[in-house]
Amino acid sequence: MDWSKLTYEQFHTKFSSEDACIDFLIQLKWPKGFRCPRCDHRHAYITSTRRLPLYECSHCCHQVSLLSGTIMEGSRTRLSKWLLAIFLISSTPSGTTAMKLSQLIQVTYKTAWLILHKIRTSIHLADNQRPLTGSVQINSAIYGRPFNPSVHKHPQEHLLLVGSSLDHSGVTPTTTVKIKQVTPSSPTNKHITRFDTINFQQQHINPNADKIEIVTGFFTSKRQRPLLEIAKQASTWINSTFHGIGSKHLQSYLDEFCYRINLTASSVPIFDHLVQLCMNIPKAIPKPLCQAA
Ligand SMILES: [Zn+2]
Structure with a gap:
């Protein structure tokens, strides 16, 4: 689905609950079901009592959170706000500013700026991995x-x-x-x-x-x-x-x-592409990404 074609209100309604965001991100992270990043095993025990589900590999006991290796890792900001930020940057030709974002998702200017900075950093890292060719x-x-x-x-x-x-x-x-x-x-x-x-x-x-x-x-x-x-x-x-x-x-x-x-x-849907980038940041994380938003 091309999520960028939804209006702000439609997107907001679709992802208004944290459960809806968690289900969406699980599907993005493991489209074919859980896969242990350490041993590739396909089964995990899930702890759902925390704010975000924690997966423990039933073979090697490695624990992995839904947000491990993503720009949202370590963030206390609700997932619905992160997804709205990614939506806003991808659905309008002019993107969005930290001031506008802070008002829309009701976070401080500093948090909004940091969210946008992390999204832009994931774009920057992806761009550097795609050289011009032809x-x-x-x-x-x-x-x-x-x-x-x-x-x-x-x-x-x-x-x-x-x-x-x-x-x-x-x-x-x-x-x-x-x-x-x-x-x-x-x-x-x-x-x-x-x-x-x-x-x-x-x-x-x-x-x-x-x-x-x-x-x-x-x-x-x-x-x-x-x-x-x-x-x-x-x-x-x-x-x-x-x-x-x-x-x-x-x-x-x-x-x-x-x-x-x-x-x-x-003709690539921007939201779909961008949310994938944000879910898969490279292992070597630049310093600005380590700050929590
Ligand atoms: Zn494992």
């Missing part, structure tokens, strides 16, 4: 323009590399977009160096990509206007929805923007 184009851009027309970078301008790929290896061709922040070697340097593009290539492009075109000059006739347009759309979204973002968190907002347009272009 025919790849890269163009430089700047977030925060125009503060000054000089060759030197204003503190509120941030260098970006925008990449897109067209992959013909699947049943239907897929287009994927990435926008990555570049930390210049000097704080005032407005130019993207060869070192920066190699770095991008190593981190975000599959070594087996068919061909790679890179343009880093801001005034060259070779610049790829569709990529510059994507960077402009991302900047407009960040500025109109969040009233600008500083360097520290800019990348996670850029990843959220690209995530939404990539899934929309592939």
